[in-house]
Amino acid sequence: MLTKRIIACLDMDGGRVVKGVRFKNLRDAGDPAECAAAHARSGADEIVLLDITATSGNRNTLLEAVRSTAHSLFVPFTVGGGIRQLDDAAAVFDAGADKIAINSAAVREPALIGAIAGRFGSQAVVVAIDARSTGDRFEVYISGGRVPTGRDAVDWAREATACGAGEILLTSMDRDGTQSGFDCELVRAVAEAVSIPVIASGGAGSARDFIEVFREGRADAALAASIFHFGLENIGELKSELSDAGIPVRWPC
DSSP states (O other): OOOBEEEEEEEEETTEEEEEETTEEEEEEEOHHHHHHHHHHHTOSEEEEEETTTTTTTOOOOHHHHHHHHHTOSSOEEEESSOOSHHHHHHHHHTTOSEEEEOHHHHHOTHHHHHHHHHHOGGGEEEEEEEEEOSSSEEEEETTTTEEEEEEHHHHHHHHHHHTOSEEEEEETTTTTTOSOOOHHHHHHHHTTOSSOEEEESOOOSHHHHHHHHHTSOOSEEEESHHHHTTSOOHHHHHHHHHHTTOOBOOOO
8 A cells, every 4th residue: 555645734925834724814833944844854744835825916936935945855845826837837846846736827727737747747746726615516716715716626636637737735625724624525526536646635633634534535645734833743643643543654764
């Protein structure tokens, strides 16, 4: 069985790491480079940095923050936010990212996925999907969760995969920041619909939540922010609990 990845997420606004609940009520969580290095030392398999106001603010990713964070890391590093075209992606890669995450721009122009994958490889392209339950399905939102698209999350995940995405970063807007557990129904629906890895995001509050999303949600990786930023869960201890539960995890070399 393939090992499951634990990913620490840094939501960045104005060059600082922030965290809120359901994409609102943001509070400061520290410097991106310092947070990233601390999470990597604690045992995170990867770091994701999302410039969460780049798209809504109609600006590019803060590259200096990307450079300083990349300089401090020795684990894979994904960056998203404000990537609208191939040149934007190239600039982020040049700043030190190993992968890029695209969300709003991919929904508006699915061909962008293939363009970036064609130049840098599918393994370097993560399509981020922010989804909210409407009762009978999950709807895709863009612009930092501000704009509903009317698109079904499972259908969009299939299309993004066909366009060349290497991974799906799937965030439940309903669970984001609540520490009430991942939305296993959403994660499983997407995981069963696509042939590429699915990263579960939104709702992590305990080791049990990770166990459930790996078992019931069939996630390939699980991402968290709040519980890592504010010291509620040590990643090394989390991995020990996962291993004891029979979930294969990666250990430092």
